[in-house]
Amino acid sequence: MQDHLVLYRKYRPKSFEEIVGQDAVVRALSNALASGRLAHAYLFSGPRGVGKTTIARLIAKAANCANAGAKGPTPCNICESCKRYNEGAAFDVIEIDAASNRGIDEIRELREAIRYAAAHGGRKIYIIDEVHMLTPPAFNALLKSLEEPPEHVIFVLATTEIEKVPATIVSRTQHFEFRRPAVEAIAGRLTEIAKKEGTTLVPQAAHAIALVSEGSFRDAESILGQILAVEDKKITEEEVESVLGLPRRAILFQFYRSLVNKDGAASLAAVGKVGEDGHDMAQFLRSALRLSRLGLFLKLDPVLASVAGKELSPDDEKELRGLVATAVPDHLKKIFMLLADTLEKTKYSPLPELPIQLAILALTVPDN
Structure with missing residues (x-):
């Protein structure tokens, strides 16, 4: 089944060590996990495709890892909980797209749901993506849950437009700003993935894809997948330009x-x-x-x-x-x-x- 996944899902980082370009965020969250001091609510802001949702899922996996004490902040990836997360079958991480669930009724349903314990014990993690899309009444309803959440619940809010998130929400979370990764970081990541796929990606080609992706790992990996469908042995800069319709x-x-x-x-x-x-x-x-x-x-x-x-x-x-x-x-x-x-x-x-x-x-x- 893994062979048919798009690249950005197939090679989604499974531990904090695999995250590229967000060193400050990873260091702070790793320290919080190691010391058992996870906050009840986080707010991740930054450009699209830089790892906000990926890190939110890693927080969920690490918080529920059966071997977390022995492995520190790193999920073990071998316990039953980690396996469920890796297979996308974890019931204790709930992802909500605020762009399509933006009203007060949806947030009221969420407030009702957080009262119940996690299906497998441990913590329930609610990831609300594009949180800036919520309506003002929905934000007001969410505010109460952020102020006094149950002990078993962690909220992770993600946004690409932090200026649209009310100050009352920001002040009740730990806010981390995600930065756009450097071109060479994206190019390096693409080279590693291409190698795992049995393909040679020449440096100029990796650099060209990294530039076109405009700082988004997800976009870069999607582009690489698009090119691999055409050429799976050796990818040159000319082939990247040809497939993407870029000027020479x-x-x-x-x-x-x-x-x-x-x-x-x-x-x-x-x-x-x-x-x-x-x-x-x-x-x-x-x-x-x-x-x-x-x-x-x-x-x-x-x-x-x-x-x-x-x-x-x-x-x-x-x-x-x-x-x-x-x-x-x-x-x-x-x-x-x-x-x-x-x-x-x-x-x-x-x-x-x-x-x-x-x-x-x-x-x-x-x-x-």
Whole structure:
């Protein structure tokens, strides 16, 4: 059965040691589990796909692990309780999607349910995902349960929009902010999964997938699964670009180089090539904007250059450094600002390539 699971479910971390990119959160929760001082309510906030629900499930598994005392905060993964969690058959972890169960009636049902003990003893863990979607009356009803929950109940609230969660809710929980993981962390995770699947994922390909995922492990693993359905022996950067419909790295650098050199004809030719190949113009612009941003970082400041180095492969960093070496900083800033403005205009343009063509003319044709 495991072979038919999507990758992000098949390789979901089974212990805190497997969590990547959330060291501060893992350390705090591990200490709380080891000392037996779990809070009655947690609030996890951060971007999608970074591990909020996964860590909530690990709290549930560790809290009910029969060997928790001997293993510290790490679930043993061999007791009956851990096996039920690993198989998705645990009755004592209840997940609620607040986007579709957002009313006061659903929260009243929850308040009634928490009175009853866990099916197998131990703790009952309620995970409320996208909690910011609850209605104001529902939040008010939840407030009472957060203030005085039964001893056997732990709440874990998760949200991607912390600003929409009332302060009264935040103040009654332990709040942990999840950070977007680094590109190299995602790439490393993908390389490990590909190896377990019997596939070679070249570093440039792992890096390309990590960038497209925009900080989401779940999205990155889903993309890898999509590519594995096409190529299961060796995955190259070109195959990633082909499967995802991304513009080729060469055409992207050609476009940015022509803008830096104020070569309007070459810039327009690059855009034309992107259109001919059937690539999404907004996606191309996002990639060009990212390259422009990193080029600006490399040009302006050593500290910013170190940030760029974490997002670029060694070959790309070397090429981009050479490209901006003799460029005027003000012109690089103008490219970045104009591309950012153009990306917004593309959403409303009847012709996808029109805004970028106008931007090219503004950047390469002298005012006089």
